[in-house]
Amino acid sequence: MASHVEEKRQSGRLFPFIAITETWLKSYYSDAQLPIPGYSVTRCDRSKRNGGGVLLYSLSSLPVSVTESYDDGICQGLCNIYPSAKLLVAVIYRPPDASLSSFSKLLDQVGHAIETHADNDYDLFITGDFNLPHIDWETLEVRSGGTSESNLSAQRLLNFMSTYLLSQMVNVPTRGNNILDMVLCNNNRLVLDVMTEPTDLSDHDMVNVLLSFDPGVLEDAQASYLDASNFRSLDFNRADFSELNKVFSGIDGKELRDSGTFEEFPAKFIKKLQTVCLKNVPKKRPPSGKPKLYNSLRRRKSKLKIHLSAATCAGDAVRIKHLEDEIGLVSYKEAIIHHLEQGEQRAVERIKFNPKYFFSYAKSFSKVKHTISTLLNDNEELVTDRKELANILQKQFSSVYSDLNCPDTSAPTFTVPPILNDETEPVLTPDLIEEAISEIRLDSAPGPDGIPAILLKRCAANLSIPVHLLWSESMSSGIVPTSTSWVTFLRFSRRAVDVRRATTGR
Known part of the structure; x- marks a missing residue:
């Protein structure tokens, strides 16, 4: 196993976790006899008879806070909690002849670990050899053909998955034509691909799960205002x-x-x-405390409890019932806000290592436009037939377009504005640049240079001078700075020229 992992590592692949079932290990085998460099070992052996057993290798960079194991001589399982990655990883082995009682106790143990140690924001990965070939994963139903214990165990697994919102990610056979080895996950966005390949170590295929993130190199998300090297870390609303x-x-x-080249000046x-x-602008303060709505509900709940006591x-009795209902409603709103x-x-925490999750979350709040269901026809009658709806819309759209071939069509008449001669260099002054800056909205987004609009507007008189210097030298030398900062300067200069054209007609 160590040589296989090393071979994959040299090819650029890395396994954060390696789960093995049917290890056949006993207590007299020490963990030191099962080393893979860079990994720690967690295992649960079958103690009462031969066979069985589960083992989980995890990267040494992922500390394990809690480990729970289960062995009744039939089924085995273990759960590891990785707080730094907010993960719960479990490995399960259910032999083909396992009873419903044994399998149910194993699932109860895993469920207890989830509810006790994994917060709502934890990702769950439960994998292993379940030996339940009669589950139709398309319909999530149990097919006929298995024993009564097997069918009941299969239904018990489906109920367990429903309780903890788990999805089964393996959709190809892992032994013969059956899916016996499974990967259950509560966030399918974390799994990019699942592949199987035969191995000489077992009659089961090896299941490879490609994750959308690397748990071993997680970084804490940091708000942009905490980056002390840019303008966004400063609170210009409190600036002098x-x-x-x-x-x-x-x-x-x-x-x-004069201290450098013209290209370096911006x-x-x-x-x-x-x-x-x-040096002169106060830093932004990270938000603290609960949102205003949460505080409002908390104060209302406190007042209602005082009235309830009275x-x-x-x-x-009538007043008590009314106040209890009000308190229950406020508690329900608090639970929704907390969720x-x-x-x-x-x-937010996943935006760096799993941006798909963030954008999917944001998209879930977007409004979906519904299709047109009814329209009024020329007779002021409601129409619901799709073909009639299409004809009404087509007629409306056609009525707003002109026929270019119509003989009555004539060119529009309007006064042509004065156009500045391209051969004449525009005369730009700091005053015109300052006027152009004054027309920028205070809440405008900064350009590539990151200069806030409020800084430009409040200090326009002083900042217009270097812009004028840039413009003048650029026009005389024909050199345009390649720095991205030039984009903002050029925008102001062109805006100033537009102002000059409108005021002078040149």
């Missing part, structure tokens, strides 16, 4: 712009320009802005 303007007025744009100027702002002392918060937090 009079002080900022004093500092900016002391910056010599020409000296900054980036240097942006860096200078960042340095000044990081009504109880007065013995007012939504957990889902949102889960999506």
Whole structure:
């Protein structure tokens, strides 16, 4: 096994987990006899008879906080909790002759581990050899042909999957024509592909599951305002712009320009802005506490409990019933908010290593436009037939388009505005640039350079000077800086030219 893993690792593949069933191990075999470099071992051996047993290798970088195992001499199973990756991974072995009672106790043990140790935002992976070939995974029904114990165990597994919202990911046979080895998961977005391949180690095929993330290298999601190296970490709503303007007025744009090449000037100027702002603008404060709606519900619930206590002392049964219903309704709303918060937090935590999950979560809140169900025809009658609906829409769309071949069609008449001669270089002044900046909305998104609109507007008088310097030198030299910061400067300059055209007609 170690050589197989090493071979796959050299080919660029890495297995965060390796689950093995029917290990045939006994207690006198130590974990030191089962080493795979870079992995830790968790196992559950069958103690009362030969055969059976399960084993789970996991990357050493994934610490295990809790391990629970089950062995009744028939079925075996183990569950590991990986808090750093928020994962529960379980391995199960159910022999073909296992009774319903033994299998049910094993599933109960796994369910207890889920409910005790795995929060709602944990991902569940349950794999192993179930030996239940008579489940139709297309319809989730138990086919005839098996023993009564096998059929009942199959139905028990389907009920277990329904309880914990699990899906079976293996859709190809793993032994002969039967799917005996399964992978159950509560988040199918984490599984990109499932493949099987024969192996000399067993008469069962080896199941390879390709995950959409690597649990061994998870990184904590970090809000952009916590990045201290950009403008977004600063709270410009609390900035002292009079002080900022004093500092900016002391910056010599020409000296900054002469300190390097023209191409380097935009980036240097942006860096200078960042340095000044990081010293003079307060940092954003991470949000703390509960949302306003949650606090409102909490206060209302507290008041209702005070009224309920008073009504109880007065013995007012009708009032008590009414207040209890109100408290129950508030508690229900709190539970809904808590559930939504957990889902949102889960999506945010996965945005880096599993963006598909985040965007699927966001898409679930989008509004879906419904198809047109009824329209009024020319006789003011409701129409529901699809063909008639299509004809009405076609008639309406056709009525708003002109026929280009119609002899009555004439060219539109309007006054042609004055056009600036391309051969004439526009005369741009810092005042025009400042006027163009003033027309930017305060809540406009920043450009590629990241300069906030509020900073540009509040400090337009000082920032318009380097923009003018850029424009003037660019027009005289014919050189356009390649820095992305130029995009913003050029936009303001062109806007200023538009303002000049409108005011002077040139």
